[in-house]
Amino acid sequence: MFSWESLNAVKVGGIAPHVTELSEALVEKGHEVHIITRNDGKHDVHDVVNGVHYHRVVYDPSGDIIHQMNKMCDAMYSMFLDVRDKYGGFDVLHGHDWHPITVLCRLKHEFNLPFVLTYHSTEWGRNGNSHNPDPVSQEIAHREWLGGYESSEVIVTSRVLYDEVVYLYQIPDYKLSIVPNGTHIDKIRRDIDPGKIKERYGVHPLTPVVLFIGRMSYQKGPDLLVESIPIVLDHRWDVQFVFIGEGDMRSYCEHLAGTLGVSDTCHFLGYAPDEVAIEWYNACDVVCMPSRNEPFGIVVLEAWDAGKPVVASDAVKLVDNFKNGVVVYKYPESIAWGINYVVDGLGDGSMGNFGRELVETKYNWTTIAKGTLEVYNRFIKD
Structure with missing residues (x-):
């Protein structure tokens, strides 16, 4: 190799x-x-x-x-x-x-x-x-x-x-x-208290958290997620967003969050050690992949291993819509709709569980x- x-x-x-x-x-x-x-x-x-x-x-x-x-x-x-x-x-x-x-x-x-x-x-x-x-x-x-x-x-x-x-x-x-x-089954999944992880970052333990994890690059679309945040908050004011990853769009996304007035809801952690990423996979309520281009999508497998539903753009071809996640279009209004769908409880825990079965049998x-x-x-x- x-x-x-x-x-x-x-x-x-x-x-x-x-x-x-x-x-x-x-x-x-x-x-x-x-x-x-x-x-x-x-x-x-x-x-x-x-x-x-x-x-x-x-x-x-x-x-x-x-x-x-x-x-x-x-x-x-x-x-x-x-x-x-x-x-x-x-x-x-x-x-x-x-x-x-x-x-x-x-x-x-x-x-x-x-x-x-x-x-x-x-x-x-x-x-x-x-x-x-x-x-x-x-x-x-x-x-x-x-x-x-x-x-x-x-x-x-x-x-x-x-x-x-x-x-x-x-x-x-x-x-x-x-x-x-x-990936390996149970590589990501942990028996933890999500509320304690959230509280450590100043987030109320019952607050829904959306996780973005990956390169902060144009390809991965973190800016599209930031642009969707005001629409999500109009629907439910208390949702919080955690961004893990570095890249040339990080500073732009932080600036964009400030311009949109949503900085208080965003936590830009930059590059994080594996254990921090694993904690947030298990503590979050939904993983979002707003990619403009996605050759595979290992984040999806890791989210499924943690039993989490995924909201992914239609560039991500792993997701079976409304079965193991929600497929959205590559613009903020659609991304916000998908997040709201899951946060409202319409996408129940079975989404992540169906995905986890694929990790065990196929991936x-x-x-x-x-x-x-x-x-x-x-x-x-x-």
């Missing part, structure tokens, strides 16, 4: 749990897995965690993201050669997103080592379904295309992302497989590892 992040060193977003937990599931099935990833300076260069071998690289972190990834890939190249010398050859090289593309292409052309690539999102999607003329964004998009072109097999996590990469990069059907993201790592191995087996036969 080649990934710029993992749960056992540098963690950035959703790739970290995917790579880490998928690798552990593959080990449980009897396979040997090595992850080459970045070092945060707090971990050993080499160690084994839950049966997975970690090889962490140090690189030059200066410059823009392209320069950083170039240096990371150079370090990964050297690390891979050292690891191969020690452990022997590998049956599969598997890269995640655009970050390790240059090292994978280098290994392919220098040593005839083909690779599998998983797309977790696209630059087009991260920019809210549009092309960004910025040179850095253009280079990221080019590397996404290059990875799809050079790889032998491509994995995407959803039908939405499947259609997206076919549209953007003309990847042929025979190379593409859909293997969803996943668990055992099932996902099986699907990944099917792709590997095609790759090895080729």
